[in-house]
Amino acid sequence: xxxxxxxxxxxxxxxxxxxxxxxxxxxxxxxxxxxxxxxxxxxxxxxxxxxxxxxxxxxxxxxxxxxxxxxxxxxxxxxxxxxxxxxxxxxxxxxxxxxxxxxxxxxxxxxxxxxxxxxxxxxxxxxxxxxxxxxxxxxxxxxxxxxxxxxxxxxxxxxxxxxxxxxxxxxxxxxxxxxxxxxxxxxxxxxxxxxxxxxxxxxxxxxxxxxxxxxxxxxxxxxxxxxxxxxxxxxxxxxxxxxxxxxxxxxxxxxxxxxxxxxxxxxxxxxxxxxxxxxxxxxxxxxxxxxxxxxxxxxxxxxxxxxxxxxxxxxxxxxxxxxxxxxxxxxxxxxxxxxxxxxxxxxxxxxxxxxxxxxxxxx
Amino acid sequence: xxxxxxxxxxxxxxxxxxxxxxxxxxxxxxxxxxxxxxxxxxxxxxxxxxxxxxxxxxxxxxxxxxxxxxxxxxxxxxxxxxxxxxxxxxxxxxxxxxxxxxxxxxxxxxxxxxxxxxxxxxxxxxxxxxxxxxxxxxxxxxxxxxxxxxxxxxxxxxxxxxxxxxxxxxxxxxxxxxxxxxxxxxxxxxxxxxxxxxxxxxxxxxxxxxxxxxxxxxxxxxxxxxxxxxxxxxxxxxxxxxxxxxxxxxxxxxxxxxxxxxxxxxxxxxxxxxxxxxxxx
Numbered sequence: 001x002x003x004x005x006x007x008x009x010x011x012x013x014x015x016x017x018x019x020x021x022x023x024x025x026x027x028x029x030x031x032x033x034x035x036x037x038x039x040x041x042x043x044x045x046x047x048x049x050x051x052x053x054x055x056x057x058x059x060x061x062x063x064x065x066x067x068x069x070x071x072x073x074x075x076x077x078x079x080x081x082x083x084x085x086x087x088x089x090x091x092x093x094x095x096x097x098x099x100x101x102x103x104x105x106x107x108x109x110x111x112x113x114x115x116x117x118x119x120x121x122x123x124x125x126x127x128x129x130x131x132x133x134x135x136x137x138x139x140x141x142x143x144x145x146x147x148x149x150x151x152x153x154x155x156x157x158x159x160x161x162x163x164x165x166x167x168x169x170x171x172x173x174x175x176x177x178x179x180x181x182x183x184x185x186x187x188x189x190x191x192x193x194x195x196x197x198x199x200x201x202x203x204x205x206x207x208x209x210x211x212x213x214x215x216x217x218x219x220x221x222x223x224x225x226x227x228x229x230x231x232x233x234x235x236x237x238x239x240x241x242x243x244x245x246x247x248x249x250x251x252x253x254x255x256x257x258x259x260x261x262x263x264x265x266x267x268x269x270x271x272x273x274x275x276x277x278x279x280x281x282x283x284x285x286x287x288x289x290x291x292x293x294x295x296x297x298x299x300x301x302x303x304x305x306x307x308x309x310x311x312x313x314x315x316x317x318x319x320x321x322x323x324x325x326x327x328x329x330x331x332x333x334x335x336x337x338x339x340x341x342x343x344x345x346x347x348x349x350x351x352x353x354x355x356x357x358x359x360x361x362x363x
Numbered sequence: 364x365x366x367x368x369x370x371x372x373x374x375x376x377x378x379x380x381x382x383x384x385x386x387x388x389x390x391x392x393x394x395x396x397x398x399x400x401x402x403x404x405x406x407x408x409x410x411x412x413x414x415x416x417x418x419x420x421x422x423x424x425x426x427x428x429x430x431x432x433x434x435x436x437x438x439x440x441x442x443x444x445x446x447x448x449x450x451x452x453x454x455x456x457x458x459x460x461x462x463x464x465x466x467x468x469x470x471x472x473x474x475x476x477x478x479x480x481x482x483x484x485x486x487x488x489x490x491x492x493x494x495x496x497x498x499x500x501x502x503x504x505x506x507x508x509x510x511x512x513x514x515x516x517x518x519x520x521x522x523x524x525x526x527x528x529x530x531x532x533x534x535x536x537x538x539x540x541x542x543x544x545x546x547x548x549x550x551x552x553x554x555x556x557x558x559x560x561x562x563x564x565x566x567x568x569x570x571x572x573x574x575x576x577x578x579x580x581x582x583x584x585x586x587x588x589x590x591x592x593x594x595x596x597x598x599x600x601x602x603x604x605x606x607x608x609x610x611x612x613x614x615x616x617x618x619x620x621x622x623x624x625x626x627x628x629x630x631x632x633x634x635x636x637x638x639x640x641x642x643x644x
Contacts, residue, residue, distance in 0.1 A: 310414070315485040318411050319499035319555065320473035320506065329498060333489025 007080045014080070016253035016285055017195050017224045025140045025166055026114035030054045034061075038107050039134050039162070043346030047102025050090060054139070055108075055115030057090075066100045067092050072118040074146045074173070079197065082144040082171035089118035094127035103344065104131040110139030110166060118144045123153035123180075130156040132347055136190070138165035147174035149182060151204060156183045158342050159213075162190040162354055171197040178204030178233075185342050186213035187351050188223050189358040196225040202236040202264075212241035214335040216358045217250035217282075225254045231264035231294075238268075243338040244275040245331055246282035253285035258299055260292040267297040275305035276334050278327070328359035364389045364563055364595045366461075370421035371620075372409045379405040381620030382421070387563070392589070392596040394606055394631060397617035398639040403599045404482060406617070407567040410597075411479035412469035423464040426476060426562060473499075474506035476562030478555075480569050484548040487539035492551065493521060495539045496558055503559065524557035528584050545572030553584040564589050565597045570605035582608025603635040616642055 004023050007014040034053050038061070048065030051058040057069060072089040076082035092104060108117075123129060127150075135141050141163075149155055161168045168188075176182050188194045200209045215223035229238045244252035258269040275284030286303040308330050316326035335355055342348040365387040372380040379402045387393050397403050408416045410423065462475055473479075487495065501511040512520075525535055528550045540548050549569055556564055566585070570578055582605055589596045598609060606614075606628070614630040615622045616639070624630065624642055634642060 309485075309487075311485045312487050314411075314413050314469060315481065315487070316495070316499070317469035318413075318473055318479045318481075319495070319559065320470050320503035321499050322470045322502060322506075323468070325498065325502060326470075329490060329494075330487070333487065336489050 005080070013226055013255075016222070016251065016255075018193070018222050019195075021193070022114070022140055022167060025112075028112040028139065030113040030115075030139060031111040033111055034058065034109055035136070039136070039350070040105055040107070041103065041132060041346050041350045043103055043344055045102035047100050048104045050106045052106070052108045052115075052117065054111055054113065055117045065104070066094065066098075067104065072120040072146065074118045074120065074144055076118075076144050076171065076173075079144075079171055081142055081169045081195065082197070084142055085116040085118040085144040087118065089120065091120045091122075092129060092131065093120070093122045094124060094129060096124045096126060098124070098127045100129055103347065104129060106131065106133045108133065108135045108137075108141050108143070110135075110137035110141045110163065112137075112139045114140040114142065116142045118146065120146045121155060121157075122148045123150060123155060125150045126152040128154040130344060130347075131158070133157070133159045135159070135161045135168045135192070136163045138163055138192070140167040140169070142169045144171045145173070147172060147182065149174070149176050149180040151178045151180060153177065153180045155181070156343050158185045158347050158351065160187040160189065160351055160354055161192055161194055163192040165191045167194070168192045169195040169197075172199065174198070174200040174209075175203045176200060176207040176209055179206050180204060181208035181210075183210045183341060183343070184212075185339065185351075186225075187339060187354060188213070188215045188217070189354045191219070191221065193221055194223045194225075196223075196227070198225075198227040199230070200228070200238075201230045201232060202238065203232050205233045206235040206237075207233065208237045210239040210241070210341060212239065212338050212341060214243045214245070214338040214355060215252045215254070216245045216335070216355065217252050218247040219250060220248070221250045223252045225256070227255070228257045228259060229269070230259040230261070231267045231269065232261045234264055235266045236264060236268070238270070240271040240273070241338050241341065242273045242286075243335045244273075244284050244286070245278060245335060246275070246284050247278040249279075249281045251283040251285070253287075255285075255287040255289070257289040257291065258301075260290075260294050260297050260299065262293040265294050265296045267294060267299065269297070269299040271301035271303075272337075273301075273303040274334070276331060277305065277307050278331070328356070331359050332356060364391075364426055365597070366422075366424040368422045370409070370423065371419045372405060373417050373419055374405060374415060378419075379620055380409065383617070383621050385615065385622055387595050387597060389595055390592045391612045392598060392609060393613045393615060394598045394600060394611035395615050395617050396600060396603075396631065396634055396639075399601070401617045402620040403601075403617055404567055407479060407565050407599055410464065410472075410477065410565050412464075412467065412472050418465055424461040425464045425472075426462055470502065471506065473559075473561075474503045478559055478561035478564045480552045480556065480564060480566035482568035482571060484540050484552055486541045486543075488541050490539050491537060492535040492539050492554075493518070496521060496555060499555075500558060520558055521554070524554045527557065527587065528553050529580055530554050546574060546577040549573055549581055550577065550584075553581055553588070557584065557588045560588070562593065563595050563597070565599070567599045568601060569598070570600055570602060578605060579608055581605075585609045603631045606631050
């Protein structure tokens with residue numbers, strides 16, 4: 001086994017991450033036991049379903065459909081964790097105007113130890129796909145996704161981290177062509193620490209990107225999201241909507257940057273980073289950044305951190321709602337903004353249920 | 364139904380209620396009137412159990428069972444034989460069994476049958492009225508050991524209450540009080556009261572922010588929902604005008620944190636004519 005080289009907190013882009021648990025997790029032996037119930041989402045029409053256990057495809061429980069396994073195009077050398085993923089992974093490549101038969105569902109289970117897996121999603125002109133990835137278990141799941149959307153293509157990528165422990169690190173590199181759109185929504189509602197890195201380049205005119213999610217943390221958990229949306233061409237639109245909830249001594253951090261190149265006139269960018277502290281011992285870091293080189297752009301950003309509204313808590317109590325239930329209801333309302341971005345009702349509902357389960361468990 | 368004795372309460376260390384004594388029987392509507400700063404809203408919040416409103420002396424007993432004609436066994440136990448009220452909360456005396464309100468959490472008071480109508484109903488972005496009310500009603504039903512309402516039954520009830528008060532289903536699907544006008548918020552309070560169907564309603568300045576028509580709609584709502592032999596209302600108000608629609612059986616003047624005068628409906632007219640100065644001193 002090679003020595004794990006990890007960045008330190010002195011590195012600006014890693015200062016809110018705590019990677020100190022990774023060597024120990026990576027040294028553990030995977031148990032290999034797959035949970036009996038897997039969280040497949042039932043939404044009519046059977047689409048591809050892939051189950052990866054410790055980074056390896058469980059073929060008998062998978063239905064590849066339009067997904068292939070093989071060598072993945074990826075160049076993650078500049079990222080401390082993504083560079084570990086290697087080159088063999090899964091690929092979703094769709095031709096012009098194509099779409100899979102249904103939702104593409106991928107469940108990643110880690111039974112201990114570290115597993116690394118790259119993926120590639122490439123949608124040709126006007127192709128579209130909706131992909132849901134679920135991360136569970138208690139080891140270290142490390143992923144890199146290379147995404148390329150050509151003109152008019154549409155991708156909806158929804159992810160949920162619902163494992164009972166360990167670490168999940170996800171890196172995305174996306175390029176969005178003319179008039180194409182990408183929506184990435186991530187829900188962290190388990191016990192794992194997470195590190196999310198995303199770099200989305202709006203490479204064509206009038207491209208659209210929405211990157212957001214809800215990070216829920218309790219105990220000594222840490223979630224750390226680092227996102228960059230870069231506008232390279234004119235008339236692009238981007239949205240970053242993040243909702244963080246931290247209880248106990250947990251830490252949620254979101255650093256979100258919008259870059260607007262000189263050619264990207266008429267850019268419309270918006271960032272909304274909101275945090276909710278359920279305990280005075282918890283921490284929320286929100287760092288919105290704008291870097292603008294064009295002169296005719298509209299970029300709005302807002303970052304707030306607060307506590308639950310005491311008036312609302314008493315109002316609910318005066319109607320008979322016990323305190324813990326009132327807290328859960330208000331917290332759910334707080335994160336709903338981010339989850340409601342998901343297009344398919346069944347997926348949205350499943351994510352809301354996961355958030356509610358976390359709220360029920362933490363109160 | 365409600366017995367308040369020598370109630371003293373303070374907010375932020377400042378004494379607001381100063382020996383308030385008041386008794387409300389089943390089937391009665393009491394109006395509490397008084398000048399600004401008399402302690403009217405504080406009385407409402409103390410009865411509702413709002414954090415920060417500290418009772419320093421006195422007692423509040425709720426729902427004398429004998430008076431309300433209710434069977435203590437079915438009212439005060441959860442059905443499984445387990446007592447829900449702790450011994451501190453339930454005591455017996457010559458009036459029968461009663462609840463020490465001040466020992467209870469706000470949500471427990473609601474489940475026991477108290478409804479607090481807010482002067483300024485709170486806006487809750489992201490939570491629809493329907494979700495809010497269904498959560499509230501089912502929480503109360505659970506606390507009383509009753510079965511929860513199905514979604515269908517609840518929606519039928521909500522629609523009926525909404526229609527009676529001019530609140531459309533469309534409004535009920537919107538977030539709680541967000542973007543509602545002052546009058547809509549008050550009507551929404553009455554929809555909540557109608558659905559929750561409490562034993563005692565403590566309505567704090569329910570008439571503020573209402574025009575003449577809305578005043579009548581809200582007043583009619585109070586009569587329809589609460590004018591019953593086994594219910595009672597404590598109507599806290601600054602002005603006489605709501606009392607034209609909701610006729611009180613008793614009127615009390617609150618000043619300096621205590622009741623300084625009590626009388627029949629005619630007292631409200633006297634106050635309107637002569638002002639608080641003459642009566643409250």
